Amino acid sequence: MSGIFASMIDGLLIGAVYGLAAMGLSLIWGVMDVINLTHGATIALGMFGMYILFSAFPVNAYLLLIPIIAAGLLLGLLIYWISVHWVIDRPQLASLLSTFAVNMMIIGIGTAIWSTSPYNVNFTLPGITVGAYTFTGNHMAAASAAVIIALALELFLYRTRMGKAIRAVADNREAAELMGVSSTMVLALAFAIGISLAASSGALVSTLFPFTILSGASYQMKSFVVTVLAGLGRPFGALVAGVLLGLLEGAVTPFIAVSWIPLIEFGLFVVVLVLFPRGIFGRATA
C-alpha cells in the first residue's frame, strides 16, 4: 500500500471526528445565528467525561458515549439558559461574548480540577494491518461512531416532529412562531443537541490521543474551518466537509512538513470566507 493512500485513510478516519465536532457548531449557528464559543470547552468536557466514566467503569469506551450524549444534552440546556437565552435577540456580538465568558469559566473550573496536564484513556481495540501500515481499532471505532451519531441526527431532523420544528425555526424563526412552534423550546433543544454533539466528539477524541483541559481549543478551530467550508446550518454537510478536510490533510502531509498544516488550513479558511461566504457547498446567494 502506498504512503499517500494510508495517509488519506488516516485522514478520513480522523476527519469524521472533526466533522462530528463541527456538526454541533454548525447546528447552533444555523438555527439561532449564535457562534457558540463554549464549543471548545464542551469538547474538552467530553474528553474528561470519558476519562471519568472510563476510570469508574472500564468497559468498552464506546458504550460510554451514551451517558455522555445524555449529560451533554443537560449541559447544553444549562449553558443555553446561562449564556444564550437572555441575549438571543441582541446583536450577534452579545452572544459571542456571553458564550466566550462561559467558555472561560468552564476552562477555569476545569483547570482548577484537572490542571493543564495531559490525561489518557487507556482503552485499545485491535487494529487492522495492510502491508506496512496499521490502522488502529480506536480510529476506526471513533470514525464509525461519529458517522452513526451523524446519521441519527439527520434522521431526527428530517423524520421527527421536533426535528422538523428545529429546521423550521432555522429557516425563519418568525414564521415558525406564527405557525405555533415554541421557539424558546426549540432553540434550547437545538443548542442542547449542539453541545451534546461537541461533547461526544470530545469523548471520541479522548480515546485516540492524550488530552488536556485546553485541548478543545484546537478542535474548536477545526470546527470553524469545517463549518465555513460546509456552509452554515447544514449539519450533515459539516460531517462531509470534516471528512474532506481530513482527506486533504492526509493527501498533503506526505509532501510537506506536518507543521505547515495549520497555515494551509486556515489560509484556505480565510480565502473561502472571503470568496464564498456561504460555504463551498453552501446554497447559492439570493
Next chain:
Amino acid sequence: MMPLLEVSGITKRFGGLLAVSDVGFTVGEREILGLIGPNGAGKTTLFNLVNGVIKPDKGTVKFCGQDITSHPPNEVVHLGLARTHQIVKPLHGMSVLENVIVGACFGRDYLHLRPARKVAMEVLERVNLADHSDKAASSLTIAGKKRLEVARALAANPKLLLLDEVLAGLNPTEIEYMIGIVRGIRDSGISVFMIEHVMQAIMSLSDRLVVLSFGQKLAEGTPLEVARDPQVIEAYLGDPDIATKLKEKN
C-alpha cells in the same frame, strides 16, 4: 439642454428573475419625476441601480453627462445624487444632528465638521426637526425618521434627490407637511425622482411619471397622459384600489 440623469437600457437579473429589464428614462433640471408601479415591479431595484448599490447587468446611467454606471454609492453622492430609503435607516446610536452632519460631511461638498454642523442645523430647520437635534435618532417617531432621511440626503447638497416612499406610513397631516417639504426642495433648484404609492400625492407633485411593471417600463408621460394609458390601467387592474384612483383622476 442636457438632462440631469439619463438612464438607458438598464437591466438586472436575480437568478431566474428579471428584476429590471431594458428600462430607460431621463430626469431634467428642476423636474419632479415620479416612479409608480405595483408592488414588486422593481422600483427600489431601479433606485439601487441608479445610485450604484447594485450593479446592472446591462445598460448605462449618466449623471450630468458623466457615465456613473456601477460607480459605488459613495462616489455617486459626491457627484450630487443623494437618496432616501423606503425602510428608514437612521444611525440609531447617534443623535439626530450627528445623522445629518454625516450627510453634510460626506456629501457633494465634502465639508469639514464645523461647516457641516452649520449646514446640518439649517437643513433640520427646513424639515422642522431642529428641536429634536440632540435626541437619539432611534427615539424619533416614524414621521420624524422619514424627515430625518430627507434631511440627511438634503445635507449632501444634491443636484438630484431620489426619494423612496417618503410618504408611506404617514397620517394625512404629516403627508401634507412632507409634500410641502418636497415642493420646497424642488423650488430650491433640486430635481427630484421619487417612488410613491400615495397616488393623489404623486399625481399632484410630479411633472412627469414613469410606470414600471414586472421590471419593464410600461408608460412615461405627464400624470394625465399616464392615467389615460390603457396598458397602465390594465396593469393596475390587478390592484383595483389604484385602478379606481387612476380612473377618478380621469
Next chain:
Amino acid sequence: MILRHPVLYIILAFAAIMVWLPLHGNNVSLREDLILVAIAVILASNLNLMIGYTGYVNFGHIVFYGLGGYIGLYLAAEKGWNLVLAALLAGVGVSLFALVLGLGILRLRGAYFALATIGILVAVQSFVANFDPWGRSTGLYVSFDAYEKLGGARHALWVTYFLVIAVMALSMILSLGIKMSKFGLGLFAIREDEGAAVVLGVNTTVYKAIIYSVSAFLPAVAGALMFYKNGMIDPSIAFEFMLSLEGIVMLMLGGKGTVIGAALGGGLYEKLRSYLLTSPKLSNFHLVIAGGLLLVVVLFAPGGLIGWLYKAVPRSRKVLE
C-alpha cells in the same frame, strides 16, 4: 479643538502618574506591574477603534502585537538597529500588512469577519512557527549585552518603560483625536449601519481598511518594545489567542466606543488578573472570575463601566465625550 477637550488632560495626567509612581522611590517591582497595565491599555484602546468605533469584532488583534514584536526584536537584536527606530519600522510594516489584509477581509461583515480574524491569527502563528529566519517554534532571543546600548539592562528596562507609557498616552490621544474627527464620524456611521453609511457618501471600503491599519500601528510598536524588554519572543507567546480575547473582555468591561472606557477596562482588568494570578487561593479561579465578570457585563451592563457612569451621572457624558 482637541486641546480644549478635558479628556486630553485626563490622559496626560494619567500618563504623568504612571511615570511618577515607580520613579518615586525607584520601585522596580511596581514598574513591572504598571508596564503590564500600560500594555493592556494600549491593546484595549486600539481594539476599541475596530470594535467600539467601527463595529467590527477583531478576535485576532494580538497578531499585530506579536508581529510587531518579531519585527522589532529581529531588527533591534539581530540587526543591531536603534530600538526606537526598530519599533517604529515594526509599526509601519505591520500597518501596511494590515492595510493589504484589510482590503481583502473587510468585505466580510459581522461574525464572518470575526471568524476570519481568528483564521488569520492561526495562519500567521503557523507561518512564523515555520519561518527559519525568525527561529521557528523556538523564537528569537536578545543577547544579554544588547542592552548595553541603552546603558545596561537596569537602565534599558526604565527606558522601555517610559517608551511604553508614551505609546499608551499616544494610543489614547489617537482614540480621542479620531473620535473628534470627520474620519471618526464616518466610522461611527459604518458601525451604526454600513449600508446607510455608503449611501450617505462614506467610502466604507477605504475607511475600514484605514482604521484596521491604524489600529495595528501602536500595538505593533508596543509589541516591539515589550518583547525587546522581555528579551525573547516565540510564536506561542507572541500570538496568544487568550490575550486577544482578554482584550475584548477589557473593552466590554470599561465600555466600548469610549476613550476612557477602553483605558479603564484595560487597566482594571490587568490589575485584577495579576492580583488573582498571584493570590495563592484564587490563582486557579482567575479565569472563572474574569469569565463571570464578562458574563455579568454582557448580560446586564452592555455599556460597561462608562455606560453605567453615564446613566448614573448624565452630566459626566458631556465632559467625557
Next chain:
Amino acid sequence: MKRLVLTIFVLSTLFVTAGFAQNLTVGFTVSKTGALNVDSLEQYRGFELWRDQVNAAGGIKAGGKNYKIQFVSYDDESNTKRVQQLYSRMVLQDNADFLFSPYSSSLTATAAIVTEQYGKIMLTTGAAEGKTYTLGNHYLFQMFTPGAEYLKGTLDALKAKDPKATIALVYEDASFSVAVVNPAKAYAQQLGLNVVFTEAYAPNTTDFSAIIDKVIASKAAVLLGGGHYADGSTLAKQLYEHKVPLKMITLLVAPDSDKWTELGDSAVGVMVPSQWEPQTAFKAQYGLSGADFAKAYTAKYNAPPSYESAGGYACGLVLQRAIEQAGGPDTAKVAAALNATDITTFYGRTKFSTAANEHGLQIGHAMVLAQWQKDKSGLVKQVVWPLAAKSANLVYPIH
C-alpha cells in the same frame, strides 16, 4: 575599658554568628501543571531532597555562619510567559538570593533573561540547550551536558551494531530538541550513517499518525528524536500501535521517567540519553554517594530517581559548595567560586566554561545511554553505552 569593648564586640559577633542561623532564599518555578509536569516534578524533588538534607545538617556553613535554605517557588504552568513574570517577582518581591532554573531549555532561556537583567546567579538544570550561554551572560551556570552530546552515544552504538541502518529524525520543534538534533544530524553524516527522514513536529502535538505514515514510507529502521515526556510517550505509544518495524528507538527525556513503565509493551526497548543513572558509579569527592542518593530519594518519594532528580540535587550541591568556598552568599564571590568549580559528585564531574563567548556552559559532565529491557521482574532501565559503564548489553533490534 578597651578590654571591655573588645570583649563585648567579640561576644556579640559570636552571638550573632553562632546563635542565629540565617536564611538563604533560593527561588525557582516548577511546572506543576502543563505539558512539562512529569519531568519538572522529578527535578523539583531533587531540589527538595537537597534542601531537607542541608537543613537537617544545620544549614550551609560558610564564613563561620550557618545558612538555612528556604525555597520560594511558583507554578509556571509550563508556560514561558509565566516564567518571566514569576522570576521577576522572585527577584524583586521575594528577594531571592539565588535562583535555580525551571525545567526545560525554553523556559530556562526565558528565565535567564530576567536573572541576567537583575544580575542574579542562576544554576540551570533540566536545560541542555547551549545557545543561551553564548548570548553574553555573567551569572548562568549549566549542570546538564549540552544538547550536542545527547545522541552521540546512540549514533556510536548504531555505528558499531548496524552501520547500514537508515535513520529517521522525528523531534519536537522546541529549543532543547532542536539543539540536540541539528548536531546529531551532522555527527551521523560524519560517521557515514544514512539519515533518510527528518521532521520537526509542533510542541503539544498529540496526533502523530501523519508523521508515522511518513516514517513507514521512508523505510527507516531507526527512529531518533522526541522532546519531553508528554509528546515522547505519545509518540512511542502510537509507533507501537501502528506496528512500525523499527529496530531501534531513542527518545529524548521521556523514557528516563519512572512513569515510562505505564506504557506497557510500547515502552520495551526504547532508549534514552541520560545525564545520570543509578548504575553509574562515580566516586564522589563532595557530598553523598550515588547509592545513598538513590536510597534517600526512593525512601522519600517511593520511586527511583530519574536524571532530572539527580540534576536537581546536584544543582543544590554545587551551589552549596560554592557558597562554602566563597565564605558567604555574596553574589560576586559565589560567582567566582562557581567559575572555579571543578568537582566530581555522585552526579559526575561538573566544570563550567569561563570563556567569554560561552560562559557557564557545562564542559565537565558526560552522558550515558540507557535502554528499557524486559527481565524476570519486569521492565528495567539498563545502561548500555558507553561500553565501559554498561550494566547490560544493548538489545538490537528491539523485536
